Amino acid sequence: MGGDFGPIVTVPAVLNSLKLHPQLNVVLFGDEEKLSAELTKYPSVASNRLRIEHAPESVLMDESPKQALRGKKKSSMRLAINALKEGQVDACVSAGNTGALMATARFVLKTIPGIDRPAILSAFPTMGGTARVLDLGANVDCTTEQLFQFAVMGSVLATAMDAIDKPRVGLLNIGEEEIKGNKQVKDAAIKLNRNPYINYIGFVEGSDIYSGKADVIVCDGFVGNIALKASEGMAKMISYYIRKAFSETWYAKLGAFFSYKALKRIGMRLDPRRYNGASLLGLKGIVIKSHGSADVYAYATAIEQALKEIELNLPKRIAERVELIMSEEAKYV
């Protein structure tokens, strides 16, 4: 039910995914009437692998996590996460209210032992390939310990998803020199430096999110969210000025004609929809957050992310790695 568009987007996205993955089964949690009405638009539905679980409520986009958690116990979001907890489904995908999703998932599923708070991780295109950045907004203030845990989780995900043996982990800071940054970041650097199971490459700067210098970039959720959105804003502005420039002169219009395919390729390479589907890492279960403004293609990408994490059994991998690394850490305490 969530996101800016609700079932108009989520239903066709699910149907596309069902076509693509014959082993996939989907339960749609939400208003049965609305979901059924949407489904009737598509006659060739793989109905034996799709069912609706009616939810009488849904969490609004501007509700506080507390309101959602306490007041909406029969929301589509809550019922979906309950089903995940009870093992009826293997992963949960939502385009709904991020704060509410995080709070509900944390309350119902609980975190993996050794993880204080879950983090939101997403993939970013770089000049070399892909970087994974966390946290993107789940935790506004982070302790040293949390930053360290994010590094461990990001590392496991990069190894599992991108088959990188020793992912390069960088800590986001305002300079590369050891003297720079706030206390949490400096202390996290000490912990990461001494741990043999993490390939820590040192401080990285904001520009390194896109430079390809690191496979995993760790920061608190306030900084991560703003870095992500600031660069989105920059990309939008550049694209605005490119479109404007290409329509200004006859000569430029000709240029646009010949450049069309090349520019389209860049658009596809950097298309944020290709990177949709952020992982809520550190939970005892797979929860994927789609962007609220996702269209059918983007929402299907979020479902792909859920499928990959199921295949890789990501929460179990993280739990094992956390246990190993924490026992290493215990030597220093």
Place this chain on the structure above:
Amino acid sequence: MGGDFGPIVTVPAVLNSLKLHPQLNVVLFGDEEKLSAELTKYPSVASNRLRIEHAPESVLMDESPKQALRGKKKSSMRLAINALKEGQVDACVSAGNTGALMATARFVLKTIPGIDRPAILSAFPTMGGTARVLDLGANVDCTTEQLFQFAVMGSVLATAMDAIDKPRVGLLNIGEEEIKGNKQVKDAAIKLNRNPYINYIGFVEGSDIYSGKADVIVCDGFVGNIALKASEGMAKMISYYIRKAFSETWYAKLGAFFSYKALKRIGMRLDPRRYNGASLLGLKGIVIKSHGSADVYAYATAIEQALKEIELNLPKRIAERVELIMSEEAKYV
């Protein structure tokens, strides 16, 4: 002496500015021998408006602010700021070590009454015009009070520089809802909301740095620095992929030929060199920080910024406004 290139850049930039501004007088602080050698490369020097003040030391780019402040009392940076303090010059421009420049300026010049710590402000291109963002890295952790002071200073600068009567001031946050963000940001919002002398428009997100929604955007130095560099990184990546795409096919090369002028116009519009020259606001004196990697054109832009602030008598304007606003604030305490 500062920056990545030293006198090779600063000397010709100064000579260009002297040509452009007949009323300008410049004192070059630094190694006399090196500066003289550089000056001899340019025969037509306006020598009556330019003199060298020998400094036996210079602050290195990787020195800590403490080292610079205590150990380099005869550095070019220190002598220039001393001269500003003593009224021998009206403004100081440096491409040197930012932390050292900030610490030295603060120690020698002191802050304006009512301002706890200076902030670094820079202009950014937006879809509409220009936005001023502060702090960009002087203060890694900021109190509510400091964020409020940044809003006041940014407001004064936008009014003076851009002739905006009531600059729209936004607080950088991870969402526009009142419930979001950390404690400092939420409390600063309360203070800004109730003050009739500030046109506070509420929380803005990272993407709004470039959207044109606000004239002044306030954040702590850690967040501001990373937002700035993340978007620089995004811009670099886009430009990398555009160049790549334009060289891949014969068709795209033709497109590049016809688009050349249009793309060049965008490049000029968004050229970071046009925005070089960050203001160290809140000091009893005008100090402008040029980017370390500035070329001659960019460094001359930083000198322009200094000239504008002298003309506008910016520190005095800030002091007056701070006094007025603080007396308003006192009503609430």
